Amino acid sequence: MIEAVGLTKRYGERTAVDQLSFTVRPGQVTGFLGPNGAGKSTTMRMILGLDTPTGGRVTIDGKPFRQLDNPMREVGALLDAKAIHGGRSAHHHLLCLAQTNNLPKRRVDEVLDLVGLAEVARKRAKGFSLGMGQRLGIAAALLGDPKILMFDEPVNGLDPEGILWIRNLMKSLAAEGRTVFVSSHLMSEMENTADHLLVIGRGRMIADCTVQEFIDQNSELAVRVRTPDPTRMAELVTGAGGRAVTDGEGALLVSELTMDRIGDLAFDNGVRLHELSLLQASLEQAFMELTRDTVEYHAAVPGGREVSS
Template sequence: MIELDRLTKRYGEKTAVDQLSFQVRAGVVTGFLGPNGAGKSTTMRMMLGLDRPTGGDVRIDGRHYAQLRSPLHEIGAVLEARSVHPGRKAYQHLLCMAQSNGIPRRRVDEVLDQVGLGSVAHKRPKGFSLGMGQRLGIAGALLGDPRILMFDEPVNGLDPEGIQWIRNLMRQLAQEGRTVFVSSHLMSEMALTAEHLVVIGQGRLLADTSMARFIEENSRSFVRLRSPEVERLREVLDSAGYRPRAAKDGALEVEDAPSDRLGELAASHGLVLHELSPQQASLEEAFMRLTASSVDYHGHTRPTSPDGGPGAPAPQWGAGWSGGRTGAESEGA
């Protein structure tokens, strides 16, 4: 288990992580979400002892990372996949990691095959694509067969086959009872992979809940109904105490009502329905709704002139943008 207790990190007057407390449990894939600048990368660096907290504490199974005698056996992490000596061959890179942690040489071949790099094991990473570099970073995380794994943007640079592979790998690791903690900006992938979510904004905890509950609590759910007798359907719904709202395509939308009840109501009045479909917001929509007030950097599209061409002032950057960022503000995750 990973435990954070009021974890705080300040850079001068900038607070990157603010009194952050949560637990990452074993047996599930936990997604770590937040807008740019939310403090995700800083938090993960403090978990691994790469940054010193200003306040609070973070422990791996009750110990600080520096207290782990064989860290690669305890926790494997990918924070920056391209952090590899470009002149050292992929096999040599992993062999150095293995020898420094008492891991047998045969494990190097095993993880290279596992991530699909067996055929380029003796090539230098400077010629690797972004996706191949990502696979090499994942191989390093798996090297010690750890009980805890942390991935920061693990699908970055991967092709569709690679994305499906890492998705299935994370699920498999969690099913084996391991702790899997993954940060990503790709909401579609998080929706397919994570079972639990930790969401932060401006360094503060916004949500710590299951995927299903997060979407339910931060989105609008409703039922769409289409009928050739839409006005009569509206009257029936009104008389039953519902408040249907007209959609642009002529359908009716009803909130806070189960679809089966609405279907039975229409059938009891002899109404034909061409559509009866429950609608639920996506993870992306729920995330945008929750974090709307926590986004530091807002982009703006250029308005068009009446004739459809450009004719408005250049877009303005979000509040506080000054053409560059400090070390804390460049927190990209």
């Protein structure tokens, strides 16, 4: 378990992480989300003892990372897959890690096979693609068979098969009772992988809940209505206290009324319906809605609109 209490990091006058308190529990995949510059990487570095907090504390099963007796047996981390000597082979890189951390040599071949690099184990890492580098970084994180795994953008550079593989790997690790903490910008992956979410903006915690709770709390449910008489249906919805707008495809998007209420209105007033379906917002939509005021970087695009990151 990872636990942070009042975790704070300042660089001069800039506060990168501001009073974060959270718990990452075993047996589930916890997603760590936030816009660029939100403080995610700094937080993960403090968990691993790579940065010293200005205030507060963060512990691994009750101890600071630097006090762990066998760090690689307790925590496996992927923060920068490119942090490897390009002249070393995948096998040599992992063997060096195993030898310096008193890990059995057999684990090298086991994790290479697990991540799909067995056939290129003797090739130099400088010739690896971005996806292969990610797999090698994941192999290093798994080397000590740790009970806590931390991944920063683990699907970066992976092809669709690789993305599905890492998704299933993280789920299986959590199912074994391990603690899995993963930071990613790919909302679709977090929606399909994470059980719980920690969302930060400008260094502060803005959400700590399940994925479904996050979507429910930060998006507005709508009902899609298709009818031969959209004008009459919109009038009925408005009269009942709801809102109706066209979706540009000939249907109405109705909010503030339940699907049952909309169906009853149509039936009672003789309006024929061709479709009545609930539209569930995606994690990405909910994330954009919640974090739009905490985005640090805005880029202009043709047409005068802005996109955020």
